[in-house]
Amino acid sequence: xxxxxxxxxxxxxxTRFGGNEEKALAVVHGRPMLAWTLLAFDGFDxxxxxxxxxxxEREDVFHKRVLDGLDLRHPVRLVAGGAERQDSVARGLAxxxxxxxxxxxxxxxxxxxxxTLIRRVIGALMEGESVVPxxxxxxxxARTGFEGWIKAYExxxxxxxxxxxxxxxxxxxxxxxxxxxxxxxxxxxxxxLVLRLEHPVTWTHGEITNIKITYPEDVDLAEALLARRxxxxxxxxxxxxx
Numbered sequence: 001x002x003x004x005x006x007x008x009x010x011x012x013x014x015t016r017f018g019g020n021e022e023k024a025l026a027v028v029h030g031r032p033m034l035a036w037t038l039l040a041f042d043g044f045d046x047x048x049x050x051x052x053x054x055x056x057e058r059e060d061v062f063h064k065r066v067l068d069g070l071d072l073r074h075p076v077r078l079v080a081g082g083a084e085r086q087d088s089v090a091r092g093l094a095x096x097x098x099x100x101x102x103x104x105x106x107x108x109x110x111x112x113x114x115x116t117l118i119r120r121v122i123g124a125l126m127e128g129e130s131v132v133p134x135x136x137x138x139x140x141x142a143r144t145g146f147e148g149w150i151k152a153y154e155x156x157x158x159x160x161x162x163x164x165x166x167x168x169x170x171x172x173x174x175x176x177x178x179x180x181x182x183x184x185x186x187x188x189x190x191x192x193l194v195l196r197l198e199h200p201v202t203w204t205h206g207e208i209t210n211i212k213i214t215y216p217e218d219v220d221l222a223e224a225l226l227a228r229r230x231x232x233x234x235x236x237x238x239x240x241x242x
Contacts, residue, residue: 002046002102002120002126003046003048003099003100003101003102004044004046004047004048004100004101004102004103004125004167005047005048005049005051005099005100005102005103005104005151005170005211006041006047006049006050006051006103006104006106006165006209007048007051007053007071007092007093007096007098007103007104007106007107008034008037008038008041008050008051008052008092008106008108008178009053009057009081009088009092009105009106009107009108009110010024010034010037010052010053010054010062010086011053011055011056011080011081011083011088012085012088012109013055013080013084013160014022014026014109015216016214017213017214017215017216018128018216019207019216022054022055022058022062022176023108023109023213024054024062024066024108024109024177025061025062025065025066025215026219027221028111028132028213028223028226029054029222029223029226029227029230031106032066033067033108033109033111033125033213034108034111034229035066035070035111036074036112036226037106037107037108037110037111037113038050038052038066038070038076039070039072040070040110040111040113040114040115040118041104041106041118041119041180042073042074043074043115044074044115044118044122044194044199046122047074047104048100049077049096049099049100050074050076050077050096050101051076051077051078051079051092051095052078052079052084052092052108053075053078053079053080053081053082053088053089053091053092054078054080054081054107054209055080055081056080056081057080058184059078059079059080062078063078064163067090070101076097079091079092079156084185084186085189086180086181086193087173088176089105089173089177089190090177090181092105092176093170093173093177095133096170098170100170101169101170102125102126102167102168102169102170102203103164103167103169103173104121104122104125104165105164105166105167105168105173105189105190106164106165107212108119109162109165109212109213109214110163110210110211110212110213111213111222112207112209112210112211112222112225112226113164113165113173113207113210114209116166116207117133117165117206117207120133120204120205121133121165121166121167122167123150123205124167124192124202124204125167125168127202128169129200129202130166130167130168130169130172130173130191130194130199130201130202131166131200131201131202131203131204132162132163132164132165132166132167132191132201132202132203132204133162133163133164133165133203133204133206133207133210134160134161134162134163134203134205134206135160135161135163135206135207135208136156136157136159136160136161136182137156137159137160137161138186138235140153140156141153141154141156141159145198152232155235159195160203161208162189162191162203163206163207163210163212164189166189166190166191168190168194172194172199173190173193173194175197176190176193176194176197176199177190177193180193182192187221208224211225236240
């Protein structure tokens with residue numbers, strides 16, 4: 001069985017989110033945002049290592065606020081992140097051992113990811129390619145031109161909105177990050193670093209509910225979705241069994 005390592009990116013300051021502390025610590029439906037994310041990935045035996053990148057010198061705070069009292073089946077390590085997202089992911093990658101042949105990278109700010117989606121990404125990853133979950137845009141998409149005028153509409157059938165978790169072979173992601181660092185290139189996510197090396201990246205269907213919490217208003221939507229899961233399950237919501 002191929003083995004997978006997990007990196008959860010939680011070192012961002014969340015400038016657009018605001019607040020007095022890191023976005024990953026914001027409470028969503030009774031738990032820190034990061035706690036929901038870790039619960040979603042818990043229970044997968046083929047994920048052999050789990051690393052969370054957090055702001056430097058905040059490891060104790062994150063451990064106390066998130067890990068203490070959280071009943072996880074698998075251990076999680078906290079690693080100090082870097083100045084940029086890809087710096088943090090590089091540190092997370094360095095913290096994984098050779099046991100992790102494949103790597104998943106997930107945003108802590110996507111706490112509603114389901115085990116169904118995680119299974120789907122891992123399944124696609126086992127086919128031997130880099131993979132991202134994605135959805136076709138629901139809205140019309142247009143390019144802007146001079147002074148903000150609409151220049152042209154894009155064909156939505158040829159566009160996708162990319163989510164996480166994203167999956168890669170360990171060595172491919174490591175090489176892509178090292179090349180980006182050497183070239184002083186900053187990508188929007190890990191797949192953008194891999195693509196610039198002309199390494200193929202495939203996609204699998206993401207989930208509408210796998211939202212990224214960026215603004216405070218997004219918390220309201222996340223809590224409504226979690227409350228709906230709670231009502232459907234008849235109990236406090238937890239991600240479905242693997």
